[in-house]
Structure formats: structure tokens, C-alpha cells
Amino acid sequence: MKILVQPGNFDAGLEIKALSNNPSIGAVASFVGVVREVAMTLEHYPGMTENSIRKIAEEARSRWQVIDCTVIHRYGELQPSDQIVLVAVASAHRGDAFAACEFIMDYLKTRAPFWKKEHAAEGPRWVEAKSSDDDAAERWQLRQGLTQP
């Protein structure tokens, strides 16, 4: 399991290739989040961020047959079309890989301490949390320990 929180970019292709290097792996599902339209600054809570992503990834491993996974999330200044986040999950079969990948992403959006500040033409503004993101996480029927306080 590889969890990285970093300002720098990542190469999704290389990360996926690194994950696939195991003969029992038959599927790798991945998601890349990209900055849409407006430049932004991403703030995070060093330490807690890594720990919360690790907990989410461990929860995914307890629910599905996950052989390995990689999560990389950037922080700092990001421009439109920049990559923000990579979630890649390796499994024996696609069903587990797809589900675990989506689960990690849904949870990351509502649990990992990151905050986006958009630099729009009319001035900087903090992005508001969306209730649709809460709903997306809720539908996985949370277990204890990951529920939203």
C-alpha cells in the first residue's frame, strides 16, 4: 500500500505499472481527479491527511479482495488541467478493483482533511462541501470508525 501526499505531480501510468507487477493481479482500476477550469490552492492537515487516507484504504481492503493499492494526493498551487489525485487498486478481478477504487475516492472526498481554495477572477473563495459527496460516501453504509462525526 502506497499513500503519498505531496505538492509534485505523478505519473499514473508508472504507478499502475508498478502496481501490476505481481502474477496474482488480474485487474487494476484507477481514478485520476483533475483541476477543472479554475486555478486553486489545496491546503491539508499534515499527518492527519496521510493517516485518514490509510484508514480508508485499509477499510477498502477489509471489504474487498484488494491485493495492493496506491493513493497519491497533491496539495499546494494547482492550475486547470493539473492532476490532483490518483487512486489505483489492484485485485484478482475487476469487480473488487472497481468497487474498492470508487469507495476510496468517495471516502477521501468526505473524510480526508483537504480544503480547496479557488482563485476565480472575482477573487479567492473556499470551495463549499457538497452534500452529494456525503451521499456518495453514505451509500457504502459506513462501518464504525469511518462515520462522519
Added chain:
Amino acid sequence: MKVTVRFFASVKEQLGRELEEIEVPAGISTVGGLRAHLRARGGRWAEVLAETRRVSAAVNQDMVKPGAAIRPGDEVAFFPPVTGG
């Protein structure tokens, strides 16, 4: 007891503060109690930490509910709902 309180994102900006060592008065033993104590400072504190505002909290880097206990030396954080990903 003494705790370290950290603020993030819009909460940090609006309070104009990032980190503070606080001597918590006797009788306050929860995160919610600490938030009310800070709110009682009035002005921006009352506004930013108002009960109507969605402010999340963590103790020692774990997200917690307002009823969570605080202990001497804890790191308590207040921040807006997260928006990563």
C-alpha cells in the same frame, strides 16, 4: 489542562490564527465544550464557531464528534467540512 488547538482553511483565515496553546478551564472536558469556550471570546470567535456553522473537529488527528473527550496535551483541530479529491 493545557491543549494545543489548530485551525485550518476558512476557519483559520477568519480567526486570523493557526495555532494556539490554550489553558482549558476546569469543567471543560469535551471538544464541544472547548468550542463553546472559544466562542465565548466573542467577536469573530462567536461568528466563526457559531453553532449554526458547520465546523468539524479532530482530536490527535482523528475526526471526532462534539462529545469526544479532551485530555491534557491533546492536539485539537477545528476546520470546515473537507473538500479534497
